[in-house]
Amino acid sequence: MPDRREDPPFLKACRREPTEVTPIWLMRQAGRYMADYRELRSKVSFLELCKTPDLATEVTVTAAERLGVDAAILFADILLILEPLGLDLEFAKGEGPVIHNPVVEPIDVDRIRPMADAGALSYVTEAVAQIRAALPPSVPLIGFAGAPFTLACYAIEGGGSRHYDRAKAFMYRDPAAWDVLMGRLTDATALYLNAQAEAGAQALQLFDSWVGTLSPRDYKRFVQPHMRRLFAALPADVPAIHFGTGTATLLEAQRDAGGSVIGLDWRVELDEAWDRLGPGVGVQGNLDPVVLLSTREEIERQARLVLQQAAGRPGHIFNLGHGILPQTPVDHVRALVDFVHEWRG
Template identity: 75%
Template sequence: MPSPIVPAPQPASPDVLRDSPFLKACRREPAEITPVWLMRQAGRYMSEYRELRAKVSFLDLCKRPELATEVTVTAAEVLGVDAAILFADILLILEPLGFQLEFTKGEGPAIHNPVREAGDVDRVRPLQTAEPLGFVADAVRSIRAALNPATPLIGFAGAPFTVACYAIEGGGSRHYEKAKAFMYRDEGAWNVLMSRLVDATAIYLNSQVAAGAQAVQLFDSWVGTLSPADYRRFVQPHMRRLFGQLDPSVPSIHFGTDTGLLLTLQRDAGGSVIGLDWRVELDEAWDRLGPSVAVQGNLDPVVLFAPLPEIERQVGRILDQAGGRPGHIFNLGHGILPKTPVDHVRALIDMVHEKTSRN
């Protein structure tokens, strides 16, 4: 990996950032190009990231602002994207709430004291301030200072449902049977847990905005496991309250996977931009959502393993569906996969820029 990036004293110009294609799209305003950024754009598919990870643990990478700055800014510069996204993890918020979090090699995250019974919710500590997560705000400030002054920075957090699933399951899951059984068995305890996660997440995201993020994204990666009726009952009221607590001066992106049946419910819960995964057609989804929100998406990440002509065909299909309407942010339908060819990622970004240049 290159030598650590030393943040330069170059404060971002509010006007330059406000006029960036990404923030224009978030506001559903015409932009000179369709902006593109990619979820997990700093990750294992990049040799620079792998070299650094060989020296430090994943949690160290998240908790040391100078390293989070290095991987965030390097990815944005190497790829030429229209927005950078903070390097962190959605589960960092669990530690100050009293959970014992570990990232085990080859196994992913493990929570050693999961919530399993209603009484376990009592030991979930409310987050009073963002101070226990101050290293993330420090990383935002450091990234903002090192990043191109015209490139917006996106902060993020896990949405309460997805974080609750991890907290109850004790890690990842295929069907989330423990989390959903807990939800069905004791709705009162579920609501208390979700309320604590909502309050903590609002404090956390607002601290990222105060530190210099120009937008925030909520990742509800597992909410697609719910039926519309269950989403409406167990999640939507909490998401409404969360979006109501977020700093309204910056746009918010509401993203989930496998949410084709939940999109209008997500829109009604909140967010300036609704993220779409690849299981829906962008034009049909946008028509259902209506003109009040921008959309983000939605190339299947596996398409990046295809030959370049096929990638170009798939990019063209999505751009045709967007139809040049203001408010489209090009992205994948989920994160870049670890073995994705870097040259295909660069080619994708160039394709979007070349096909949508309006100068």
């Protein structure tokens, strides 16, 4: 068994071990708010950037170094996995992701091809290996994937949605077809995340960005069994972060589904949420990303409130409640990172 006493703070916090500083990383810490990223994107498409390991490595490592965060997260997209499953994915300018052959009827589930391995996503695992080699040992690398429910929503809606009415209607109308779809997405995601871990990812995050649209009853019926199976299929020695938005009513059900750390959005009080979750999991979060558009004084005030709610309990990883917004000043992000590192309560 490896000696973990000298592990970086982020990995210790994932295991709910004491750390000298509160570790911090930020969702979308490599993105449009950085001039270097915008310059690169002016030359290549988003999919090209995702599918070119050298470029994915460059933006991942540059962001981690510039911000001084305690972990880097792989630059990729949650929808990349849909292509080898048989869905025609495009990132249309000004529209976001578009799936040209969505799952409309139950019979369309048969078009979702089971994945035998993660070979079709080798460009992602190559990027993981390159990023891990480029980062210093003190900065762990987080791999990630979209959770099956969120992937199913995109597959059925054909893109983003406000109410996910098509996806939910499909779920209610034909639960058996829904379970087959979720099963195939679960199997593929497990293969994908295990491949990332084998390539060098030291933690894994599941993004269930749209699961907050469900009631607790529906979550337990239509999502929780698949998430339990997914988390059970991940490497036991690699911490798993379970993140969703709009999940104030689902926290206990998410905890029971799996994950060593539960990611919180900004719509809950961190201390109250952690009390509900209990001491058996760490928590990640949960500053409102919009706070970074305010003043440095307000950023520090709001960050202080989050840190005070965590109260120094082992297992807190500071993060936003969702991703950094494109219009965020870089110096505000860096100021947040510095403040969290300097905080001693």
